[in-house]
Amino acid sequence: MSADLSKDYSPSRDEFAAMLADSLAKDDLFEGSVVKGKVVGIEKDLAVIDVGLKMEGRVPVKEFGIGGQPGNIKVGDVVEVYLERIENALGEAVLSRDKARREESWTRLEKLSEKGEKVTGVIFNKVKGGFTVDLDGAVAFLPGSQVDIRPVRDIGPLMHQPQQFQILKMDRRRGNIVVSRRSVLEETRAEQRADIVARLAEGQIIDGLVKNITDYGAFIDLGGIDGLLHVTDMAWRRVNHPSEILNVGDTVKVQIIRINPETQRISLGMKQLQS
Missing domain, CATH: 2.40.50.140 (Nucleic acid-binding proteins)
Incomplete structure (x- = not known):
């Protein structure tokens, strides 16, 4: 009667350590997570990635490109990939660099969004x-x-x-x-306007460009911010319509009459420069 040797078998210390390491490593690999892997080969347009546990997967090299640029990776590079499945029908891990980038981006974007950046x-x-x-x-x-x-x-x-x-x-x-x-x-325009307004002062004489003409006055571009030249401040005489004096595109010398720091509205005058 032969004895069942399998019952008496016990692994050596080295074998037990290897089995324990494998068991712990499996706990680190979760389907649907981003894992680190090493490029162990380039086959035409595919990168062979070893993600541990003697598992390899193939990822198109183009997925490692950014902004439409071709992928630039080489054997030995450590990369992050998305583990879709630990093993497919061919015994390979199913990996994706695109999905890994997407996961990384979402995490980063959520933090930036929370800060309003x-x-x-x-x-x-x-x-x-x-x-x-x-x-x-x-x-x-x-x-x-x-x-x-x-x-x-x-x-x-x-x-x-x-x-x-x-x-x-x-x-x-x-x-x-x-x-x-x-x-x-x-936001950029508001910052620029605030900066321009801070450099202007009531009573200041400045050159401006006639940007638009209406029935009640003209809008003058003061170099990034508009000021209103009211028809009653164009001349000491009566002006029926601003077009009697101004044309769009004219360069005129005006005086800043009033600045409202809250609304950033600027009132201009021409007659104040006339005798």
């Missing part, structure tokens, strides 16, 4: 009602009304150019991000 992105496609923006891996929607302060006829010059956006809304569960370029421009 601006984010950098690239407009790369036109869709119904607006455009899509690549925020370094996460795709956001830019409504047409949020592209610029004024309607934009040709979006071409803005495409594929890194620029700043403000996050209006984020919903990770639905995968939705809405951004605005307009709010960034409005």
Whole structure:
């Protein structure tokens, strides 16, 4: 009668240590998580990534490119990839660099959104009602009304150019991000206006450009901010309409009569410079 040797078998210390290490390593690999792996080979347009436990997966090299640029990786590089499945029918791990970038971007963008900070992105496609923006891996929607302060006829010059956006809304569960370029421009313009107003003073004489003419006066561009030259302050004589004295595009010398620091409205006069 032969004895069942398997019952009496006990692993050596080294074998037990290896089995324990394997068990602990498996706990670190979760499907649906971002893991670190090492590039162990490049096969044509595929990078072979070892994520541990003698498991390898293949990821298109192009997924390691940023902003449409080709991927630049080499054997030995340590990269982060998204583990979709630990093993497929071929016995390989199913990995994705795109999804890893997306996860990284969402985490980073959520922190920036909480602080109200601006984010950098690239407009790369036109869709119904607006455009899509690549925020370094996460795709956001830019409504047409949020592209610029004024309607934009040709979006071409803005495409594929890194620029700043403000996050209006984020919903990770639905995968939705809405951004605005307009709010960034409005904030910049407000800062510029405040800076210009701070350099102006009541009584100051300044050159300006006639920007627009209305029945009650003319708007004068003072180098980034407009001032109103009322028809009653154009001349000591009666002026029926501003067009009697001014034309759009004229350069005129005016005096700053009043500055409202709260509304940043500037009142101008021409007759005050006349005898």
